[in-house]
Amino acid sequence: MTQTVAIRARWMLVPDGARQRVETDRWVLVEDGRIAAVTAGRPGADRAIDVPEALVLPGFVNLHNHGISALLFRGIVEDRPTASWAADTVYGLIMPLQGLAMEVLDAEELRAATALGLLGLVKGGATTTMDMFRIAQSVSFDVADELGLRFYGMPYLFSTEDLGIGEDGRPRYAARGAGESDLARASALFDAHDGRAGGRIRAGFGPHGTDSCDPDLLAGIRDAASARGAKVTVHVSQSATEGETLHARYGRTPTEQLAHVGLLGPDLVAAHCVYASDGDLDLIGEAGATVVNCPASFARGAVSAVWQRTAARGVRTGIGLDGYAMDTIGELRTAALVSKLASGLSEDAAARDLVAAATVDGAAALGRDDIGRIAPGCRADLAVVNLGGAHLAPVSDPLKTMVWHAGTADVEAVIVDGRVVVEGSRHLLVDEDAIVASGAAAVRKVWAEGLARGYIREGEIV
Ligand SMILES: [Zn+2]
Incomplete structure (x- = not known):
């Protein structure tokens, strides 16, 4: 009963x-x-x-997350210099350390680290999270299930195994077609996990970005997602470099590229859009897609991700934690602060609107009217x-x-x-102390290897 x-x-x-x-x-x-x-x-x-x-x-509906990132970079990523942020911190620390975690952690350690990340999220009141993770971290589906989360697991897809900056200062691609194996593996993960736990566990597709996925891969993802009725999420205009790269390669903005390959639609959740033009935002709004505002992870890099900017244009703008501080209430406060400071208008990004963004609007982004609302049924x-x-x-x-x-x-x-x-x-469902101990031990193993390979600098870990 x-x-x-x-x-x-x-x-x-x-x-x-x-x-x-x-x-x-x-x-x-x-x-x-x-x-x-x-x-x-x-x-x-x-x-x-x-x-x-x-x-x-x-x-709370957290529309953009990376369950393992919060702890991998906790206390390391802050206060690094702006001048070398993209090269040294994004491509020199964040992306390689995520890959290193997949390389050096065994299955139990990876599970432990993932559980530690997602545990904090649940305790902060997030009941739904859309999480992007490496295909090798598919244990995320199991961990989310064990923690009782409502979960949209979105395995990353890339056109290259070689995630770094080339000599031209731009993200590298492998040869065209190199993303086909990711597409096959992500499709298999969808088929294995979508609908688990009575529909509480869902799956989708997470192309990393328009600079790290070539147009053939993006078009293939559209076909695979549409055939399955799956959601798609992607990083969009998260750096100035990304926009310059797209312009040089294709003469399009990242948003225009998504429209060009057919990915821009109501099932798309576009994370960040910080460097998107007003025209890009209008394209996103007209397509019925959703922008996710993740202000804290940008604020640590001295960049203002302004919730009010997209929301005021009539674009549905949800809230994401981006695998940084797993504290949704704190993220709402940061969204309010960043928006008000950016405009000089203290009435911007009002609490009631931000709470709506993190509840009913986040649910709408997922095509759901049965969550994000307290109503019978x-x-x-x-x-x-x-x-x-x-x-x-x-x-x-x-x-x-x-x-x-x-x-x-x-x-x-x-x-x-x-x-x-x-x-x-x-x-109530898990042993919190055991998760904290085993998750922290796993991350320290990644840190030790990160230090040895020079991703983490001497003195950054005391
Ligand atoms: Zn992200």
Whole structure:
């Protein structure tokens, strides 16, 4: 028999037409994976989550993530110089270290590192994540399942094994057609994993970028994705170099290249678009595609990724953590700060709009109206944030209080697909301490090899 759960909300975020509004003193009843009812009085249930100062909202949808990246670069990537950021940090540290992890970690170590990355995400209230990872890290599907996440696993595809900068200062390609094996392997992963766990685990295609995937591969991905009804996600205009590379090779912007190969459509989730032109953004908006704003990972590199810029043009703009700080509430705060600083307008990127971006809009990007909303019949994906802390009281506007003053530590409970996966700020399905210990040990092994090969510099690890 399915267990029913009643969750008390001092404040609850509910749909209001296309928008959302906060109601007070509600209970939500979860039954058989779904939201059965929203009531004023306490409903009968097998189990109750009763936090007096709880804000209950749809679980966060993190549209762009790399589960292993957060910990591989934690404390290393920050404060490196801007002048050599692309060459030394993006292509000299981040990309090689991701590859090194696949090379030096055995299957159990890779699983442990992946679990550590995704554990923090769940504890921060993210119930859904779209994650890009190397094909060799397909254990991500299993780890996400074990952690109880709703997961869109998007294996990377590249046209080259040789991920680095060539003598012309641009990303290298291998010979044309070299991405065909990636396409075959990613298609096989889709067929093996999509729809697992009662549909909680999904799969799709993750071409790395228009500079690292040739047009034949991108066109092949369109065919493979359309044949399967799969989502596609890709990095778009994440650096100035990428735009220059595309212009030199094809005379197109990255967005124009995606349109040219047929990938630009409502099933496309385009991460970043920081260097996209206004015309590019309009193309994306007209196609019904989604832009993902990941402000923290750009802010560490002294680049402003401005949520307000794309949202104000009418382009659906979700939120992603980009495998950096696995703290969705903190990411919303960073989105607010970056947008306001960029425009000089303190009314930009309001808390209610950012919360919508991370809930209902993120769900829409995935073509879902059954998540991202607290309404009877929807899947029960919920975050319970305790606003009773000394750093939060008294609460006037719960959304503003959360975005500006709360963090992962205030996430009291997380429910995914009707299952309570976090309660009392502890993950209930896994041994957190064991994951932290084994995940950290695995990453230290990658760091040791990264130091030996010169990707990490002397003095960067104390
Ligand atoms: Zn990314």
